[in-house]
Amino acid sequence: MKIFILWMSLFLLNMTFLNIQDEYNRAERQYIKLKYIAEEAAAAATQYHDSIAYSNGSMVFNQSEGIKAAEYVIRKGLNLDNNFIPMPGSYWIDKVTYNIQFFDDSNSSYPILYNHSSGYFSMAIGDPSVVITIMVGKPRYSIVTPPRLFRTAAHEWKER
Numbered sequence: 001m002k003i004f005i006l007w008m009s010l011f012l013l014n015m016t017f018l019n020i021q022d023e024y025n026r027a028e029r030q031y032i033k034l035k036y037i038a039e040e041a042a043a044a045a046t047q048y049h050d051s052i053a054y055s056n057g058s059m060v061f062n063q064s065e066g067i068k069a070a071e072y073v074i075r076k077g078l079n080l081d082n083n084f085i086p087m088p089g090s091y092w093i094d095k096v097t098y099n100i101q102f103f104d105d106s107n108s109s110y111p112i113l114y115n116h117s118s119g120y121f122s123m124a125i126g127d128p129s130v131v132i133t134i135m136v137g138k139p140r141y142s143i144v145t146p147p148r149l150f151r152t153a154a155h156e157w158k159e160r
Contacts, residue, residue: 023141030091030139031151037077038134038153044069045100045130046155058105059128059157067100070132074098078136086140094137094148104128104157114154121152128157 045066053060074080079090086092103112103125112125116133123131135150 026091026141027139031149033077034134034136034149034151035153037074038132038151039155040077041070041073041098041134042130042132042153042155044073045102045132046128046157049104049157053105060106061102061104061128061130063102066102066130070098070100070130074134078134091139091141092136093140096137097135099133099135101131102129103131116152118150118152123154125154125156130155 046061048062048065048069050060050062074096075082075084078092078096079087080096081087084096084098086094086096103114105128108125108128110126113122114125114129114131115122116131131152131154133150133152135148137148139149
């Protein structure tokens with residue numbers, strides 16, 4: 001009987017450890033995916049510029065089209081509906097919000113030292129850039145509920 005109780009306790013301990021490890025691995029994959037989506041959304045927003053200003057030698061982003069492109073990437077990448085609420089089967093449960101900042105020739109003079117409001121991200125901006133922050137909230141599958149999670153990415157427009 002002692003062997004059976006010992007075996008069962010070790011089995012339950014092992015199952016608990018495997019469950020925690022699986023949750024950690026799932027969260028890590030989702031954070032990497034969130035990083036990729038933030039980078040792609042920033043890159044998508046930089047692809048739209050004002051062609052008249054560009055022909056005059058200055059780089060000015062078309063902010064309305066850039067925001068639409070970034071929203072599309074965020075919605076498709078995170079499995080969200082049009083109101084940025086996670087659809088069934090999504091890893092996240094809270095409404096996703098984002099903040100996009102455009103630095104171009106119409107509103108900036110370079111170089112700029114950009115400091116993110118969280119204090120975790122700073123960057124020297126030397127070219128027209130788009131900085132995006134995606135706040136995702138809490139994950140659906142988690143034993144420990146982390147604070148509100150976010151990912152910040154930037155994309156610089158560099159002519160070659």
